[in-house]
Amino acid sequence: MHPAPSVIIFTTLSGLGFGLLFWLGLGYPAATGLNAFVFFTIAYLLAVGGLLASTFHLGHPERALKAFTQWRTSWLSREAWISVIALLVMAVFGAGLVFWGTAITALGWLGALLSIGTVLTTSMIYGQLKTVPRWHHWSTPLLFGTLSLTGGALLAGQPKIALPLLAIAGTVQILYWIVGDGQLRTSGTTMETATGLGAIGKVRAFEPPHTGTNYLLREMVHVVGRKHASILRLIALILMVGLPILLLMLPFGPIWAALAVLSHLIGVAVSRWLFFAQAEHVVGMYYGKR
């Protein structure tokens, strides 16, 4: 799949922002007043900034409000709803902390649930697609959820929570890659099932329908850059998990913590790039490509 910058920015930033909102909702850190204002501002900038980035790739962003109508069947529509409700609930909770210094605990818990729910609905936009076997697996929501909680804990300045979560996130990421690499084969879709010609023999793409490229190839048969995948996986793991763990082991200080967050953020963005670039859409079968 085409690793469009808009979707990478969207999923990376909003994942981090909603992850921070999750921990703020649970009272980690139990900040009030100006301190709380800073935390909530960072969370909202990331979450809302990410959501806005997702509208960049729309053909008609001015009609984006229509995306709230089909929550019965569409995960994209559900995500729109849950994200807005989460942001509203957390705004009330945050206002309580900032202006009155009181935590409405029940509301915070609800907001936390909705925040992680937003990340999970985002992941289901990809996880629901049978056409992309690498994504069509429970490890996709697990990966998105874990990374969001980990980044959120880092950003919330909670090294005791972040350290074990970083280790878990690294494990989940490796598991996702191991499972993902076999998913296309397990799905059973081949050029033979795509064309129905397997009964005759081995199918080879002889001549494509068009001499140039087209929307399908640009959008869904993105193969450039995959050759560096194993190096990029290593870079993603080191930046996302390895370096932040080392930095958190150092005597805790704001500069090290900020560096850990930055390193984690870049690592997640690399991992997200791979998430798209390595995902094979079955329409590639019609072109003899993966």
Add this chain to the structure above:
Amino acid sequence: MTTLPASTDRKLGLVIDLDTCVGCHACVISCKGWNTENYGAPLSDQDPYGAAPTGTFLNRVHSYEVQPDAGAAQLIHFPKSCLHCDDAPCVTVCPTGASYKRVEDGIVLVNESDCIGCGLCAWACPYGAREMDAAAGVMKKCTLCVDRIYNENLPEEDREPACVRTCPAGARHFGDFADPESHVSILTAERGGMDLMPELGTKPVNKYLPPRPKDAPIDILAPLLEPVAQEPKGFLGWLDKALSSMPGGTK
């Protein structure tokens, strides 16, 4: 509404005969010609006369070489457009309700004024039947020529999809699959019409007829004919021997 109908009154669709298709791409051109000036936004081209032309098409013809275990390879031309699936994954993922499947005839359509151009339906389609128009920013797909098949301003013989009407080989057939007596149902039953990527559970309405088995070569005279000389004679024979005897030469 992006909820799929439990069933549709009719199931209009195409039968595509892979045995008959000659790969002329006439259906591609007639489709583009009709649909660029009728239902919805035009099918735009980008850089059409430049170095890297691309454009929106609702129907495309692939060509495949199929190699059996024994015997010669076969070349099969393979037209592909929307299959108007009964369980269309492109419809349910749509966040705005722009994509829908009609209850009356099962045609899958896009209401372009509701389409936000997110592209998720194209991701959900395994067949590459949907293409985002780069100029209009909305999703385009085969409409089964909904503006021809019911169009009383057209002569009756033209009230079928443009691709079917134009096919010079008779490789495309249009009809109602819900009617077991329709010619498309009979064709499908008699020729073993098949689904594409059945493992994805999309239940396509359009069916593909597999190529008929090739005749076994029958050449009753061949055994009686003089064998054609395999060994070169004269100058070529000498050259063959000379080259073979050189170091590294093939015997």
